[in-house]
Amino acid sequence: MFTIKKESRFSRFIEEYRSSLKPPETEELVNQFFNRPLAFITAKIFHRLKRSPNFVTLFSMLFGLVAGFLFLINSSVSNVAGAVMLELMVIFDCADGQLARMSGKSSKFGKTLDGLADMTTHFAIYYGVAFALIKATHSFLPLFSAVIAQLSMYLHIILYDHFKNVFIHVTKPDYVDKLETPEELREKIREAEKEYGKKSIKTLIARLYYYFYRIEYWAVGIAYAPPVKSFYDLYPDPSVIPDYVRKVYYREMKLSVRLWSFIGDTTHLSIFILLGLLNRINLIFPIIIFGTNAYMLFVIFYQRYKFKSLGLEREVLGRVEEI
Numbered sequence: 001m002f003t004i005k006k007e008s009r010f011s012r013f014i015e016e017y018r019s020s021l022k023p024p025e026t027e028e029l030v031n032q033f034f035n036r037p038l039a040f041i042t043a044k045i046f047h048r049l050k051r052s053p054n055f056v057t058l059f060s061m062l063f064g065l066v067a068g069f070l071f072l073i074n075s076s077v078s079n080v081a082g083a084v085m086l087e088l089m090v091i092f093d094c095a096d097g098q099l100a101r102m103s104g105k106s107s108k109f110g111k112t113l114d115g116l117a118d119m120t121t122h123f124a125i126y127y128g129v130a131f132a133l134i135k136a137t138h139s140f141l142p143l144f145s146a147v148i149a150q151l152s153m154y155l156h157i158i159l160y161d162h163f164k165n166v167f168i169h170v171t172k173p174d175y176v177d178k179l180e181t182p183e184e185l186r187e188k189i190r191e192a193e194k195e196y197g198k199k200s201i202k203t204l205i206a207r208l209y210y211y212f213y214r215i216e217y218w219a220v221g222i223a224y225a226p227p228v229k230s231f232y233d234l235y236p237d238p239s240v241i242p243d244y245v246r247k248v249y250y251r252e253m254k255l256s257v258r259l260w261s262f263i264g265d266t267t268h269l270s271i272f273i274l275l276g277l278l279n280r281i282n283l284i285f286p287i288i289i290f291g292t293n294a295y296m297l298f299v300i301f302y303q304r305y306k307f308k309s310l311g312l313e314r315e316v317l318g319r320v321e322e323i
Contacts, residue, residue, distance in 0.1 A: 021098070030270055043098040061116075063086070068128035080277055115212075158216050161216075
């Protein structure tokens with residue numbers, strides 16, 4: 001009887017862990033096999049303590065700020081310590097989303113706060129490393145490199161997030177996080193203005209979310225085959241995508257999403273972590289500027305090839321069944 005009870009608890013634990021995850025086809029591998037298991041344990045602890053996902057997000061922001069400060073010191077000990085702090089930031093960054101899914105407390109404010117925590121960490125570590133290298137080299141070239149590398153990372157994250165969300169929206173219509181249309185986002189701004197006022201924090205967050213969407217719309221156009229410039233050129237009404245289209249899209253675009261995942265946010269942070277542990281932070285910016293951008297171009301060409309081979313540049317995606 002004890003064995004059955006133990007197995008039952010273990011089964012529930014595994015099931016709860018799986019339910020806290022994003023679809024595995026879209027997850028960054030370093031998260032899927034390392035960060036997410038550790039983050040789940042962290043989320044369970046905070047769930048027992050009855051803490052909110054936003055509380056965990058604030059911890060991740062703190063770890064990111066400390067990591068940037070330690071990289072700024074630029075000693076063999078501080079660089080390793082900075083890498084450890086950054087890894088803790090990544091784990092807590094994963095944990096807040098898992099806790100939100102676990103507790104059913106996902107919110108637009110939480111997503112915005114999570115984005116703010118990520119951006120705070122990015123600025124802390126990029127310019128912590130930049131000013132450390134300025135002190136070491138007596139040159140302002142690292143500052144210029146930091147700007148280029150950070151902008152490159154944001155472009156990569158936008159592309160990965162967009163095509164990940166499109167893949168989920170097309171192939172997993174019952175998934176909790178939905179891809180919202182521009183009109184839905186504008187409607188949320190109007191609702192926030194009506195309920196809270198034009199100058200309220202919630203209205204500001206709704207506007208910021210919409211502006212981020214507009215930036216994403218412009219950026220992701222480079223990965224679509226002309227004349228298509230966005231997901232909504234393919235699916236004016238995403239809610240009525242035929243089942244056979246979902247199946248074809250899953251089969252043909254699964255590898256494309258996996259390729260995008262190798263230049264997601266965590267992958268970039270892992271570059272800082274690895275080179276911090278090796279005490280070679282001087283290599284971070286060259287690897288991001290030249291290595292990850294070259295890889296991005298490869299994925300863009302592959303993505304466009306897949307779109308063309310499927311006929312996704314056509315006005316009516318349903319014609320894909322003729323291929």
